[in-house]
Amino acid sequence: MKDMIKVEKLTKKYGSHTAVDEINLSVKRGTVFGLLGANGAGKTTTIECILGTKKADHGTVSIMGMDPHKQRKKIFQKVGVQFQEAAYQDKITVSELCEFTASLYKSTTDFMELLSEFGISDKLKSPVKELSGGQRQRLFIVLALIPKPEVVFLDELTTGLDARSRRDVWKILADLKEMGLTIFLTSHFMDEVEVLCDQICILKRGKIVFYGTVAEAIRQSPYEKFEDVYLWFTDEEGQNDENL
Numbered sequence: 248m249k250d251m252i253k254v255e256k257l258t259k260k261y262g263s264h265t266a267v268d269e270i271n272l273s274v275k276r277g278t279v280f281g282l283l284g285a286n287g288a289g290k291t292t293t294i295e296c297i298l299g300t301k302k303a304d305h306g307t308v309s310i311m312g313m314d315p316h317k318q319r320k321k322i323f324q325k326v327g328v329q330f331q332e333a334a335y336q337d338k339i340t341v342s343e344l345c346e347f348t349a350s351l352y353k354s355t356t357d358f359m360e361l362l363s364e365f366g367i368s369d370k371l372k373s374p375v376k377e378l379s380g381g382q383r384q385r386l387f388i389v390l391a392l393i394p395k396p397e398v399v400f401l402d403e404l405t406t407g408l409d410a411r412s413r414r415d416v417w418k419i420l421a422d423l424k425e426m427g428l429t430i431f432l433t434s435h436f437m438d439e440v441e442v443l444c445d446q447i448c449i450l451k452r453g454k455i456v457f458y459g460t461v462a463e464a465i466r467q468s469p470y471e472k473f474e475d476v477y478l479w480f481t482d483e484e485g486q487n488d489e490n491l
């Protein structure tokens with residue numbers, strides 16, 4: 248299977264603070280990769296370096312075999328990104344934002360279908376700023392899927408969604424994966440990581456402390472519940488520090 252994303256020895260510093268420290272990862276086509284870690288561990292910085300919106304200090308990144316700095320326009324057409332906070336006009340409606348997003352790409356999916364799959368088609372004429380937090384979050388996933396991406400980056404996938412919506416989003420993503428979509432996500436919810444991710448990478452202060460499958464992470468720890476396992480790998484004061 249082809250590597251859709253390959254990162255080698257990626258390092259990014261902000262002043263003297265090393266936010267991402269020599270990380271390596273690779274993501275195969277049609278798989279779901281979860282980048283995990285506490286607040287400030289370096290997840291967003293890693294994604295920004297992969298997308299080329301931040302320049303790494305060291306290391307190499309390739310996405311669909313391309314260099315994110317040299318082939319940014321070509322990558323833009325094939326990659327979807329879910330933003331936490333999108334900059335949009337104050338009064339823009341859901342349909343206007345979808346139409347604007349679609350206008351940026353050569354080939355697009357019918358956004359009406361996506362809005363209805365994500366349960367927000369009745370909000371078409373509503374101003375985006377009047378949506379609830381969960382509705383806005385779902386809209387941002389829709390925007391990421393409009394360009395019919397080959398790879399999609401979903402940062403804090405279901406933050407703010409209620410239990411039903413989270414399950415619905417999981418199902419849609421599982422179906423998209425079956426159709427060959429590659430998904431790179433970050434999440435603070437270990438239940439969804441367990442359900443969705445084929446491979447995970449856990450970061451702690453910019454360094455990889457675990458890389459592999461959820462099952463392998465469980466086997467390498469003294470715990471059985473994945474949330475306990477995750478905390479064991481990331482715990483600042485934890486008993487496992489000597490093993491890292």
Ligand SMILES: Nc1ncnc2c1ncn2[C@@H]1O[C@H](COP(=O)(O)OP(=O)(O)OP(=O)(O)O)[C@@H](O)[C@H]1O
Binds near residue numbers: 284288290291292293
């Ligand atoms: N523009 C910046 N200037 C200086 N420091 C930054 C900048 N962006 C991020 N950092 C620092 O780099 C580290 C990694 O931040 P990053 O946003 O990548 O973490 P994260 O894992 O995405 O966190 P979260 O889960 O809270 O989104 C943090 O210590 C953060 O304070």
